[in-house]
Amino acid sequence: MGTPLVGTAVPRREDPRLLTGQGRFVDDIQVPHMLHAQFVRASVASGRITSLDLSAVREVPGVVAAFTAQDLDLKGITAGLHRPVEEYVPTEMPVLAGDRVRFVGEPLAIVIAENPYAAEDGIEAAKVTYDVFPPVLDEEAALADGAPLVHERAAHNTLLDVSLFATEGIDEIFTGAACTVRVESRTGRQNALPLETRGALAQWDAREEQLVVHTCTQIPHQVRTVMAGCLGLDERAVRVIVPDMGGGFGIKCVVGREEIAVGAAALRLRRPVKWIEDRKDALTASFLAREQHYSLRAAFDADGHILALDADVVCDMGAYSCYPFTVGIEPLMASSEMPGVYRLPAYRVRGRAITTNKAPTAPYRGVSRPQYVMAVERVFERAARELGLDPVEIRRRNVITDFPYRGVNNITYDPGSYRESLDLCEQVLRNEGWYDRQAEAAGQGRHLGIGYSCFSERTGYGTAAFAQRKMKVVPGFDLAEVRMDTTGALTVTTGTVSHGQSHETTMAQIAADELGLDLHKVKLHQGDTDRVAYGWGTFASRSIAIGGSAVRRAARLLGERLRVLAARLLDVPYEDTVLDQGNVRLREGPQRVVSFVELAEVAYLRADLLPVGIEPGLTATASFDTLSDGTFSNATHGVVVELHEGTGQVEILKYVCVEDCGVAINPTVVEGQCRGGIAQGIAGALYEQVTYDAQGDPECTGFMEYKVPTAAEIPDITILHLETPSLITETGAKGAGEGGTIGAPAAVLNAVNDALRPTGIELENTPIRPEQVQLALEQASYAHQGHEQHKEPA
Amino acid sequence: MNSATDQQLVTLTVNGTSREVVLDPRRTLADTLRHELGLTGTHLACEHGICGACTVLVDGRPARSCLMFAVQAEGRQVRTVESLGEGDQLGDLQQSFADHHGLQCGFCTPGFLMLAEGFLAQNPDADREEIREAVSSNLCRCTGYQTIVDAVEHCAAARRTQRTGRLPYEGNAQ
Ligand code: FES
Ligand code: FES
Numbered sequence: 001m002g003t004p005l006v007g008t009a010v011p012r013r014e015d016p017r018l019l020t021g022q023g024r025f026v027d028d029i030q031v032p033h034m035l036h037a038q039f040v041r042a043s044v045a046s047g048r049i050t051s052l053d054l055s056a057v058r059e060v061p062g063v064v065a066a067f068t069a070q071d072l073d074l075k076g077i078t079a080g081l082h083r084p085v086e087e088y089v090p091t092e093m094p095v096l097a098g099d100r101v102r103f104v105g106e107p108l109a110i111v112i113a114e115n116p117y118a119a120e121d122g123i124e125a126a127k128v129t130y131d132v133f134p135p136v137l138d139e140e141a142a143l144a145d146g147a148p149l150v151h152e153r154a155a156h157n158t159l160l161d162v163s164l165f166a167t168e169g170i171d172e173i174f175t176g177a178a179c180t181v182r183v184e185s186r187t188g189r190q191n192a193l194p195l196e197t198r199g200a201l202a203q204w205d206a207r208e209e210q211l212v213v214h215t216c217t218q219i220p221h222q223v224r225t226v227m228a229g230c231l232g233l234d235e236r237a238v239r240v241i242v243p244d245m246g247g248g249f250g251i252k253c254v255v256g257r258e259e260i261a262v263g264a265a266a267l268r269l270r271r272p273v274k275w276i277e278d279r280k281d282a283l284t285a286s287f288l289a290r291e292q293h294y295s296l297r298a299a300f301d302a303d304g305h306i307l308a309l310d311a312d313v314v315c316d317m318g319a320y321s322c323y324p325f326t327v328g329i330e331p332l333m334a335s336s337e338m339p340g341v342y343r344l345p346a347y348r349v350r351g352r353a354i355t356t357n358k359a360p361t362a363p364y365r366g367v368s369r370p371q372y373v374m375a376v377e378r379v380f381e382r383a384a385r386e387l388g389l390d391p392v393e394i395r396r397r398n399v400i401t402d403f404p405y406r407g408v409n410n411i412t413y414d415p416g417s418y419r420e421s422l423d424l425c426e427q428v429l430r431n432e433g434w435y436d437r438q439a440e441a442a443g444q445g446r447h448l449g450i451g452y453s454c455f456s457e458r459t460g461y462g463t464a465a466f467a468q469r470k471m472k473v474v475p476g477f478d479l480a481e482v483r484m485d486t487t488g489a490l491t492v493t494t495g496t497v498s499h500g501q502s503h504e505t506t507m508a509q510i511a512a513d514e515l516g517l518d519l520h521k522v523k524l525h526q527g528d529t530d531r532v533a534y535g536w537g538t539f540a541s542r543s544i545a546i547g548g549s550a551v552r553r554a555a556r557l558l559g560e561r562l563r564v565l566a567a568r569l570l571d572v573p574y575e576d577t578v579l580d581q582g583n584v585r586l587r588e589g590p591q592r593v594v595s596f597v598e599l600a601e602v603a604y605l606r607a608d609l610l611p612v613g614i615e616p617g618l619t620a621t622a623s624f625d626t627l628s629d630g631t632f633s634n635a636t637h638g639v640v641v642e643l644h645e646g647t648g649q650v651e652i653l654k655y656v657c658v659e660d661c662g663v664a665i666n667p668t669v670v671e672g673q674c675r676g677g678i679a680q681g682i683a684g685a686l687y688e689q690v691t692y693d694a695q696g697d698p699e700c701t702g703f704m705e706y707k708v709p710t711a712a713e714i715p716d717i718t719i720l721h722l723e724t725p726s727l728i729t730e731t732g733a734k735g736a737g738e739g740g741t742i743g744a745p746a747a748v749l750n751a752v753n754d755a756l757r758p759t760g761i762e763l764e765n766t767p768i769r770p771e772q773v774q775l776a777l778e779q780a781s782y783a784h785q786g787h788e789q790h791k792e793p794a
Numbered sequence: 795m796n797s798a799t800d801q802q803l804v805t806l807t808v809n810g811t812s813r814e815v816v817l818d819p820r821r822t823l824a825d826t827l828r829h830e831l832g833l834t835g836t837h838l839a840c841e842h843g844i845c846g847a848c849t850v851l852v853d854g855r856p857a858r859s860c861l862m863f864a865v866q867a868e869g870r871q872v873r874t875v876e877s878l879g880e881g882d883q884l885g886d887l888q889q890s891f892a893d894h895h896g897l898q899c900g901f902c903t904p905g906f907l908m909l910a911e912g913f914l915a916q917n918p919d920a921d922r923e924e925i926r927e928a929v930s931s932n933l934c935r936c937t938g939y940q941t942i943v944d945a946v947e948h949c950a951a952a953r954r955t956q957r958t959g960r961l962p963y964e965g966n967a968q
Contacts, residue, residue, distance in 0.1 A: 011892060011893075012892065012895070014900065015891070015892040015897065015900075016882070016884060016892070018897055018900030018903055019875075019878075019879075019884060019888040019891055019892060019897065019900070019903060019907070020835070020875065020876065020878070020879060020882075020884070020888065021833065021834065021835015021836070021874065021875040021876045021904050022835070023835075023900050023901075024834070025834075025837070025901065027828075027834075027838070028828070028834035030829065030832075116825075117818065117820065117821075193935055194899070194901075194935060195837075195839045195845065195847060195899070195901045195902050195933065195934070195935045195936075196837070196839065196899070196901045197839070244899075244900065244901075245899060246837070246839075246899045246900070246901025246902075247898075247899045247901060247935050247936055249935070278841060279839065279840040279841060279842065279845075499899055500898035500899030500900070500936045501898070502898070668895050669895075671895070672895050672898055672936075672937060672941065675937060675938035675940055675941070676898060676935070676936045676937050676938045677938075678938060679937075679938035679939065680935070702840065702842050702844070703840050703842065703844035703845060703933070704842075704844065708933050708935070710929075710930035710931070710932075710933060710939070711926050711927075711929040711930040711939035711942065711943060712926065712927065712930035713930075714938050714939050714940070715940075716940045716943075717938065717940060740938075
């Protein structure tokens with residue numbers, strides 16, 4: 001057998017085309033007679049449209065058509081949960097708003113022109129008047145008595161209100177506890193910000209009787225389902241194709257109203273219509289994420305063991321539910337997974353999704369876990385302080401070490417390296433002398449802090465896990481097909497879609513290993529709804545865990561077919577055959593060998609030679625799903641920061657991530673995912689926040705206002721791997737896409753607070769503002785004037 | 795008002811070849827390269843000069859092609875990502891990006907390549923910190939930048955070796 005490819009850092013097969021400018025992203029596709037679309041968008045946060053006049057738009061040179069909601073008359077997009085009305089209120093997101101507007105940027109009309117410049121001229125000529133209502137812009141205003149309602153049916157602007165867990169007797173535990181702590185933690189609204197904005201090109205193919213839509217989505221099959229529903233077409237009359245995609249990070253795993261409108265316009269005009277979102281729209285009118293508030297109370301015994309956690313989670317989901325996940329995605333995720341890596345005996349949680357007059361939210365890399373991990377990690381930091389324990393030691397005493405572990409949240413955690421990753425991470429920082437440097441710096445009046453975060457993340461959600469959320473459409477399985485052609489080359493088709501995660505390489509590694517093929521003999525086909533019956537796309541770090549398992553199964557089935565065929569042709573028992581580097585040979589002695597090419601020739605070109613009962617062709621399809629709770633990747637992040645007096649700048653001096661995603665199919669790819677994720681986590685901790693003014697006008701309309709960190713802000717990161725293989729996936733791999741983003745905010749915040757320890761001030765919210773840090777340091781130097789400060793070495 | 799009447803004939807020299815295009819004077823260089831000349835390697839991610847995805851070389855220096863009108867490029871040498879390497883053979887900088895996993899989705903990549911190409915031409919002896927500083931003028935959302943800095947640094951070192959016959963890293967602080 002050849003050397004296995006899985007586990008090897010083989011070069012990425014995506015690279016050559018992307019490096020030579022031959023990548024093909026949506027906006028790179030040009031077709032004859034193509035038109036260009038832009039959207040007239042609402043300029044008020046809340047109101048009723050009193051008139052929408054497009055007559056001047058239609059006069060603009062180059063404008064071909066302009067449609068309002070009334071003109072297109074499409075069904076809206078509604079995402080549902082099977083929960084009683086007291087718990088969940090569905091919201092319909094119209095493709096174009098026809099009456100009520102609920103956030104600045106909501107699309108009201110689609111303008112179609114001969115070129116993008118004319119389309120932009122066109123939208124400027126639209127005349128819209130409104131009855132303006134007072135907007136609801138934050139959690140407090142939304143929940144206040146008598147607050148204006150964003151959706152009439154949602155009392156208190158609450159779209160979801162559930163209490164998933166409430167351990168009996170939990171109040172008594174608090175009363176009797178040696179130590180109780182409280183944490184109030186808020187995280188800013190963020191933009192996932194794939195560098196490629198959203199976009200779609202739709203055209204009617206009369207011959208296929210199909211609307212063909214190229215779009216950058218993480219969920220092509222769901223876009224197809226919704227598009228067909230909104231347009232009143234059979235589902236087979238829509239084909240969604242995803243070309244190269246310039247990032248997604250979650251916000252492209254929901255169905256956007258704009259892509260539906262583009263499809264509708266193309267259908268009407270019977271001409272290709274392309275829409276490419278500009279950056280302003282991407283920052284203000286696309287899907288946002290992350291704005292949450294955690295109120296936590298926790299009880300500990302005198303030795304620092306956590307006894308109980310009482311949590312209230314409020315998520316500001318903006319104006320509408322996203323399809324298919326709904327506004328439930330964030331509060332339900334936080335509620336069910338909050339205990340995280342810790343042994344928690346008693347748990348009570350309330351999770352709410354509230355609606356406000358801001359752009360709607362969608363899942364973003366990590367989904368609630370960056371936030372709940374930050375809040376829970378603050379709980380342990382605070383308890384450590386109260387009890388005089390070392391922050392690492394208190395974690396060590398509480399992390400789950402016996403697997404499988406059944407949590408208070410009714411989830412079974414599969415084996416991980418929670419304790420080992422923590423120990424290793426601390427060891428690295430100690431061995432590199434960071435604790436000594438911290439003590440030294442304190443002597444010089446500098447402010448160094450060391451912070452950690454420990455977490456696990458559920459990946460490989462199967463149908464069962466999503467069904468527990470009570471979603472009306474339930475994600476979970478995936479499908480794969482493998483097809484060998486007459487030359488012995490293999491095409492693998494998957495329902496998942498890569499947008500930077502190198503699936504073309506990693507999926508091929510899996511299939512090639514299973515069949516004993518050379519990597520160059522395997523090609524991945526993805527992101528085309530006509531190529532595989534259904535798929536759930538790429539999100540929740542599921543592609544390799546679920547999609548990769550389906551690929552492996554399909555490849556295995558094909559391998560069996562090849563062996564059956566070879567056994568019959570060689571007239572030997574099936575059991576005596578093995579796959580070996582593009583051949584089937586006898587298990588004992590290599591003397592009788594038949595190559596895949598020979599087998600493929602028989603299967604396709606010489607069917608006359610096919611043994612009786614063996615079908616022509618060499619294809620196999622398989623699905624993968626899991627009935628378990630999923631599989632848990634884990635990591636510990638350790639950070640050293642220095643706070644600068646005068647500017648309040650937080651400089652990251654060292655970042656260590658010890659991660660365990662089970663079997664790493666391609667370690668380079670895993671590291672890339674970690675690094676990129678950590679960069680986004682640091683961005684959330686220190687830099688990025690979407691803000692609105694008092695009228696609900698977005699204040700971040702470009703990269704001048706929305707501060708995305710650059711190479712100057714993101715440090716080099718040390719990544720160490722542990723490997724606890726998953727027991728439920730076919731490859732032993734767990735998900736690797738989101739972990740970096742989950743661990744970073746908590747670790748950075750803890751490090752900042754460690755540096756602030758002498759000041760007595762603790763920060764709980766992100767993004768951490770330089771002003772806050774500066775103020776804390778100023779107060780401290782004032783309070784300690786003339787006193788030399790010494791930090792306790794940990 | 796009618797844009798059709800304002801069209802101009804512009805001659806551009808792109809990747810060493812002279813090309814004539816008829817265009818609206820407000821057409822940016824980026825749009826012209828992409829849509830008139832079919833050089834879609836140059837990407838747009840902000841169209842306001844911040845992200846650097848649209849970086850090309852104009853007379854050898856990195857420039858934001860979203861901030862230039864095509865007419866402003868007349869008489870100047872424009873180079874795009876399509877000029878790096880030969881045919882399907884990757885150039886050394888491109889190969890270095892592949893070797894160091896300096897790209898994931900690849901959307902920012904042409905901009906970084908052209909930025910680095912222009913930067914290294916002017917600063918062949920740049921050290922890691924200078925490279926990081928230069929690279930910080932473009933945005934990448936996927937990689938966390940470290941591997942991009944690695945890629946540029948290694949390419950610079952390899953070029954120095956070729957030029958001087960010295961081993962990579964010789965004379966560099968470790
Ligand atoms: S597209 Fe030109 S700088 Fe962003
Ligand atoms: S590789 Fe995706 S934006 Fe840089």
